[in-house]
Amino acid sequence: MHDVVIVGAGPVGLFLACELGLAGCSVLVLEREPEPGSPWKAEPLGTRGLSAASLEAFYRRGMLHPLLSAVGADGDFAADPDADEVSPPRWAGHFAGMMLDPAKVDVTALPFRLPTPAPDVLLTHLEAVEAVLAEQAAKLGVDIRRGVTVSAIAQDDEGVVAHAAADAYAARWLVGCDGGRSTVRRLAGFDFVGTEPQFTGYTMQVTVTDPEKLRPGFNLTPTGMYIRMPSEGHFGMMDFDGGAFDRSQQPTRDHLQAVLRRVSGTDVTVSDVRLASSFTDRAMQTTTYRQGRVLLAGDAAHIHSPLGGQGLNTGIGDAMNLGWKLAATVHGHASDGLLDTYTGERHPIGAAVLDWSRAQVAAMRPDPHGQAVQAVVRDLIATRDGTTYVFERLSGAWVRHDLGGEHPLVGRNAPDLRLEDGTRLGDLMQDGRGVALDFSVDRRLRGSATGWQSRIRYAAGPARNDLGLGAVLVRPDGTVAWAGDRIPDREAFEQAASRWFGGREIS
Template sequence: MHDVVIVGAGPVGLFLACELGLTGCSVLVLEREPEPGSPLKAEPLGMRGLSAASTEAFYRRGMLHPLLTASGVSVNPDADEASPPRFVGHFAGMMLDPAKVDVAALPFRLPTPAPDVLMTYLEAVEAVLAEQAAKLGVDVLRGVTVSAIAQNDEGVVAQAGADSYAARWLVGCDGGRSTVRRLAGFDFVGTEPQFTGYTMQATIAEPEQLRPGFNLTPTGMYIRMPSEGHIGMMDFDGGAFDRSQQPTRDHLQAVLRRVSGTDVTVSDVRLASSFTDRAMQTTTYRQGRVLLAGDAAHIHSPLGGQGLNTGIGDAVNLGWKLAATVHGHAPEGLLDTYTGERHPIGAAVLDWSRAQVAAMRPGPHGQAIQGVVRDLIGTRDGTTYVFERLSGSWVRYDLGSEHPLVGRSAPDLRLEDGTRLGDLMHDGRGVALDLTVDGRLRGSAMRWESRIRYAAGPARNDLGLGAVLVRPDGTVAWAGDRTPDREAFERAAGRWFGGPEVS
């Protein structure tokens, strides 16, 4: 019996597998597709944008450099000042100016090797994660379709044909049409689609008729990507044409002509896929010993690239909590905080998607909203707000503390010797970073030595802090002033890491 079976070997399932494997859990990943590669994951249709929150997650596990290499990107890892973002993105196809981001309004922003946004491809992300999973001893079985799930108080059994796979826990990371979600009986609720979206790689006879980038029109939106023949479209047909049908050349040409207002000719369609803006979420992320993460738990339109990033956030939040539960040192209720923390994030992302769809709708109502939004994102406050949402820096879990840093992703504090907080997190433990002159928290932190890594020394920019306790997912669990309270630290450590170890 494995500790955990994960259904789905996409980025979310593989990231979760790596998190569990890092702690010594026995992990088996079951994937329906027989081969990892797919034209829809490669250039150009597989292009995705990873947010700052996601690149930080790769950085904290020592996977950023291989990901940057696979994506053909380089960064300056030794920058002493946090640079303004080079790219912000868009809201409902309306592009934002990165020069208008008010960096001073981001008080915990410190220099980090992790870029604010990384344009990459799904095949690159999965290749990096698959290599890491293999190093950690994770087993991946491909060509396996789960057909039934049975669970009791002791474990879960996934059935696939004549084969069965037993584990103490099972996690569904098997996408928007999740089999695990259906078999385990999760309630999936939300709103129906307003549009059908398309992405295609084709030959366009008159490409000069199509403006580059995002283009809102009176009948929808089209996107002319930098790669030749790579076109995206959104047609407000109520979601009538979805993935149950294969779009033909004639259909794609008709949609492109309608939403662009041109008479372009489409030929030689090499790849094409469709999607909708259906926005749905499970009411809980756990049913007994079955959990969900990523698109299995929430689906929405891909506007703003929030889907993959939200899923990675799920995996990072769940991984250490499930591992602590498997190893028997999780404090009471720890696993329940997965739904408690991530469900509101998923709900907010769904609303962010719905708001963009409302602004894009053809007709006077959508155009009126566009006018208001353009005015707002033309301001520094408006652009900064959207940047926080797209980068993931807006996320703050309610951990019951009034300290403004607690519940947020930890800034990449850097000690005088050059050691960064992110460097200390590669092994998946929490980190107690003691910035006091006398190493005030050493004795307290060492009581959780196998679960919390202790590091001490003055920082190049301590943000006025004397110490921080960081959970394995990079969230600040506790923060102290120049003379941190040992008892407060120990209470926070016990809350998130269980009882101290007995020497």
């Protein structure tokens, strides 16, 4: 019996597998596709944007440079590791197709930012992301089996069994990371609720005989939106038809040409279709991320339109949050209710991302209401504060879990604090443990063992920029669990450590 079976070998499933493998769990990943490669995962159709928060996660697990190398971005995107101040972003993104000016992002207004080797954004593709994660998973002893389609799930108080054809795979826990049409979600009986679609979207690789009629980049029009990507023949479209044309129909050349003409307002001609797929802006979320011994992460737990590139990044956040908590539960040293904090912390984040997607759809609607909202949004993002607000949402800097702490840093993604000897927080997190950084002179955080020290890495000394802190406790997912001023509060620190890391020795 494995500790954990993960269904789905996409980026979220593989990242979670790496987290669990790093923590010493036995992990089996089941993937229905027989091969990892696909035109939908390679460039250009598999292109995705990774946010600053996601790139921090790769950095903290020693996978940032392999990822940058995989897409040939070592020189262009690698941040200056010795910078003293946070640099403005090179690309700030968009809201409903309305582009942001990166020069208007006020990085000093973003909460608790420090320079980090991780870039603020990276355009990559799914094939590269999955290759880096699969290699890491293999190093950690994760078993990945492809061509396996799960058809049934049975669970009891002791474990869960995934059935596929004549085979059965037993584990103590099972996690569905199998996408927006999740089989695990359906088989385990999760409630999936939300809003119905307003548009049908298309991504396609086609030959256009008169491409000069189409403007590059994002183009919000009175009848929808089209996107002309940098790669030749790569287009996206959004047609406000109420989601009438879904994936059950294969888009034909005539249909794609008609939609492109309608949303672009041109008589452009599509002469050949190499690949095309449709999607909608249906926004749905499970009411909980756990049913007994079955959990969900990524698109299996929440779906929405791809506007703003939030789906993959939210899924990676799910995997980081769940991984260490599930591992602690497997090993028997989790504090009471730790695993339930996964839903408690990530469900509100998912709900907020769905609303962010809905807001963009509302602004894109090809009617007088949508046009009015667009005018307001354009005025707002023309200001420094407006641009900074939208960028904060897109970068992941807005995320703060409600952990009950009084310090404004508690619950946020930890800044990459650096000691004067050059040691960075990110360097200390590569083994998957939590980290206690002590900047005080008397080192009050050292003390007798209470059961959680083996799961926390301790580092002490003056910091290059301590942000006015005396000490900080960081969970394995990079979330600040406790922060104190110049005189560390030993009692409060130990209460926080026991809450998140358990007060018992590993049995």
